[in-house]
Amino acid sequence: xxxxxxxxxxxxxxxxxxxxxxxxxxxxxKSLRLDYFHTGNSTEDNYSFDELIEEPFxxxxxxxxxxxxxxxxxxxxxxxxxTGQIIYSRTYSTLFSEWQTTDEAKQTVRTFxxxxxxxYPKNSVVIEFYSRDRLNTLNKKFEYLVDPNNYFIKTExxxxxxxxxxxxxxxxxxxxxxxxxxxxxxxDEMVKFRKDCEKFAGYLFNASPYKENxxxxxxxxxxxxxxxxGTDIPAENIWKNTIVNSQFYMFDLDRYLMTKDNKxxxxxxxxxxxxxxxxxxxTDMYGGGSIYNHYSxxxxxxxxxEYIFTHEFGHGFAGLGDEYYTSDVAYNxxxxxxxxxxxxxxxxxxxxxxxxxxMLNENIPVPTPQIKEYQNEVGVYEGxxxxxxxxxxxxxxxxxxxxxxNNFCPVCKRAIEWMINFYSE
Numbered sequence: 001x002x003x004x005x006x007x008x009x010x011x012x013x014x015x016x017x018x019x020x021x022x023x024x025x026x027x028x029x030k031s032l033r034l035d036y037f038h039t040g041n042s043t044e045d046n047y048s049f050d051e052l053i054e055e056p057f058x059x060x061x062x063x064x065x066x067x068x069x070x071x072x073x074x075x076x077x078x079x080x081x082x083t084g085q086i087i088y089s090r091t092y093s094t095l096f097s098e099w100q101t102t103d104e105a106k107q108t109v110r111t112f113x114x115x116x117x118x119x120y121p122k123n124s125v126v127i128e129f130y131s132r133d134r135l136n137t138l139n140k141k142f143e144y145l146v147d148p149n150n151y152f153i154k155t156e157x158x159x160x161x162x163x164x165x166x167x168x169x170x171x172x173x174x175x176x177x178x179x180x181x182x183x184x185x186x187x188d189e190m191v192k193f194r195k196d197c198e199k200f201a202g203y204l205f206n207a208s209p210y211k212e213n214x215x216x217x218x219x220x221x222x223x224x225x226x227x228x229x230g231t232d233i234p235a236e237n238i239w240k241n242t243i244v245n246s247q248f249y250m251f252d253l254d255r256y257l258m259t260k261d262n263k264x265x266x267x268x269x270x271x272x273x274x275x276x277x278x279x280x281x282x283t284d285m286y287g288g289g290s291i292y293n294h295y296s297x298x299x300x301x302x303x304x305x306e307y308i309f310t311h312e313f314g315h316g317f318a319g320l321g322d323e324y325y326t327s328d329v330a331y332n333x334x335x336x337x338x339x340x341x342x343x344x345x346x347x348x349x350x351x352x353x354x355x356x357x358x359m360l361n362e363n364i365p366v367p368t369p370q371i372k373e374y375q376n377e378v379g380v381y382e383g384x385x386x387x388x389x390x391x392x393x394x395x396x397x398x399x400x401x402x403x404x405x406n407n408f409c410p411v412c413k414r415a416i417e418w419m420i421n422f423y424s425e
Contacts, residue, residue, distance in 0.1 A: 023062040026080065026087045027119035031055040032153070033270070033294065034127060034144065035263060038096045038112045042105035045096070047129055047142035050113065052153040058119050059177040063425050065089075065119075067417070071319035071342050072292045073097040073132050074278040076116045081124035081145065094248075095258060102251050103332055113262045119150050136339050148179030158267035159224065166197045166219040167205075168235035172273035175218045175424045176317070178204075179274040181265065183297075184242045184282035187225040196280055196300050197221040202299050203306040204313065207399070207406045208414045209420070216424040220272040231281050243268065244279060246297065248287050257287035257297050265295060275423055278309075290315035307403050314400055314408070318416045320342050320348040323384040323393040323401035337390040345400060346385045347392050356394050356411040370396055378410055 033048040065088045066123065067075070072091035080087050096112040099105055124147050130138040130292070169175055173319070180200065182193040201219050205211045228240040232247035234256065245261040248254060259265060269277050277295040281287075286304060290296035290312035297311045314320040321335075321343030335341050340351040347355045352366070359378050362364070368379030375396055384393035384401070393401065395409035 002345070017178050021065045021087050022247075022333050023119065026123070027058075028059050030120045031058050031117050031270075032120045033115055033266060034146070035115050035142075035266070036129075036142075039109065040096070040100065040105075042100050042102075044148050045100070045131055045141065049144055052150070053144065053270075054120065054153055054155045055117070055270040057172065057270070057273035059172045059275050059384065061423055061425060062119075062173045064422050067091050068422070069319060069344075071344070075120075075130040075138055075179065077128045077130070078118050079122070079126045079128065080121075081126055087121075088127070090116070090118070090293060092116075094294050095185060095260065095262075095291060095292045098291065099251065106250070112260065115125060115262055115266050117266075121146065122290045123148065134339065152355070155195065157270075158264075159271065161268065161271050161273045162223040164194070164221050164223070166201050166221050167214075167366045168218050170218065170424070172218060174424055175216055176420055177218045177220065177273050179220045179222060179269050179272050179277055181222060181244065181257075181268055181277060181279045182224055182226070182282070183244050183246050183279050184226050184228070184230045184240060185280075186227070186229050189229060189282065189373050190225060192282070193223065193280070194221060196282075200278075200280065200298070200305075200309055203309045206306070208408065210310075213321045213417070213420045213424075216420050218273075220274065220311065222268055222271050224268045226282075230283050233285070233343045246279065246281055248285065250289065255287040256279060257299065258288050258289045259295075259297070272344060276313070278316070288312050292316060292319045304403055305406050307399065308410075310396055310405070314412065314416070318412070318419045319343060320400050320412055320415060321385050323398055325383045325386055325388045325391070329384055335387065335391055337386045337387075341385060341391070343385070344418075345394055345398075345409070345411050347390065348390060349380070352380070356414075358399065359394075359410060359414075367392060 033053040037048045039046045067089045073093040075091045078088035094114050127144045129142040130343045131141045140282050205214050225245050226242040230240045232239050232248045244259045244265045246259040248257050250256040251257040279297045281299050282302040283299050286302050288298045288308040296312045296316035337348050364379050366380045370382050378394050380392045385391040394411035398409040399407040
């Protein structure tokens with residue numbers, strides 16, 4: 001059974017036919033959004049359908065329709081109903097996947113609303129949902145048949161907000177499209193939000209390899225005002241009426257600033273073509289967060305905002321893992337030591353050949369001592385992924401490890417460039 005499952009997983013990622021999908025044969029130039037409920041605890045998860053929503057734009061590549069990175073806790077596959085041909089796929093993670101590793105998940109069951117988005121199919125398709133077990137094996141959990149002519153597919157726009165270009169370089173299918181969502185900005189603060197968008201676009205293009213690939217990005221802003229300024233701080237009994245209902249102390253970690261209101265967030269984002277959602281929270285309190293192919297969050301007015309923005313985008317966009325291991329986190333055993341992490345910048349040495357072994361100089365020992373001699377060398381340094389032992393990172397320092405600006409290591413830069421090219425080809 002194990003070998004059969006392994007073969008299925010290998011085929012999901014290696015079939016050369018995947019790269020030959022013709023977008024115009026299968027899809028319209030707009031998006032179909034499938035919202036669903038994800039319910040479970042620390043050991044179980046179940047899916048249930050919510051609704052289908054037509055969105056007016058397709059922001060993704062029309063060439064790279066099949067995911068090739070194998071990052072993230074989950075995967076969805078779109079199959080042509082008549083032929084069984086896989087015509088689209090993506091991997092991703094969610095807030096639910098992180099919650100499953102918390103103490104609370106050992107004691108109760110919770111439900112999260114989640115979303116997948118794919119190009120609008122011309123004909124009926126089957127959507128298959130996969131979830132990874134602790135060995136990172138993909139297991140099919142749910143499927144749903146979609147008839148694109150179904151009159152229950154919603155076409156109404158929940159929000160029609162003014163959108164604007166922060167930076168524009170290419171057609172959406174030839175660029176990484178980032179949408180900046182204002183959180184805790186009132187109607188009177190939209191001028192500030194526009195200025196903040198310019199500021200954060202500058203932060204992104206201050207860092208390599210983004211600065212060298214500036215012509216492969218579009219950045220959009222949406223004027224979505226909140227009733228009140230700021231965000232929730234539950235531990236201080238501060239509650240604000242804001243557009244996407246963000247809060248500090250997510251999973252009871254003070255700096256973890258996220259939202260559970262996925263549906264509102266997606267409604268707002270649909271005002272523009274997008275690949276990545278980034279929420280700018282109007283506060284000076286330190287915090288943020290990000291989940292791969294889900295969304296990212298940064299605070300607007302902290303002295304470390306530039307670092308937080310690029311660090312979190314490393315998670316949300318490129319699938320990079322945290323390389324620090326001394327700070328408090330809400331997770332328990334986030335990375336099993338007997339399994340190779342999916343993150344391109346972390347390894348347990350279970351399958352180091354699949355990571356950055358090709359970037360090591362011949363004289364670099366594995367593991368690599370954290371001494372001055374190797375300070376500027378790509379190596380295999382112990383400590384990363386919230387664990388001081390058993391997990392290794394590529395450099396002694398990096399923007400994924402410490403508070404530092406424009407300091408991505410060569411391994412992280414390569415992973416970021418892979419993703420930039422994937423979206424812009």
